[in-house]
Amino acid sequence: xxxxxxxxxxxxxxxxxxxxxxxxxxxxxxxxxxxxxxxxxxxxxxxxxxxxxxxxxxxxxxxxxxxxxx
Numbered sequence: 001x002x003x004x005x006x007x008x009x010x011x012x013x014x015x016x017x018x019x020x021x022x023x024x025x026x027x028x029x030x031x032x033x034x035x036x037x038x039x040x041x042x043x044x045x046x047x048x049x050x051x052x053x054x055x056x057x058x059x060x061x062x063x064x065x066x067x068x069x070x
Contacts, residue, residue, distance in 0.1 A: 027068035029055055 016024060026032060036055055043049040055064070 023068075028066045029059060029064050031068060 029036070033055065040049070040053045044052040
């Protein structure tokens with residue numbers, strides 16, 4: 001049973017990589033820019049925000065260049 005479970009987990013990891021790439025949780029603003037822009041757009045469209053927000057106004061300038069180093 002243990003080997004079957006391990007095989008299932010391995011397949012789950014491979015399936016996740018196919019959909020989300022090698023790093024499903026990238027670090028840094030640039031790596032997440034598209035997701036953040038979508039969040040801002042949806043928030044505005046759904047009246048959760050009065051206007052479309054920007055990355056620059058929500059994150060401190062010192063954090064804008066942080067990158068993941070592997």
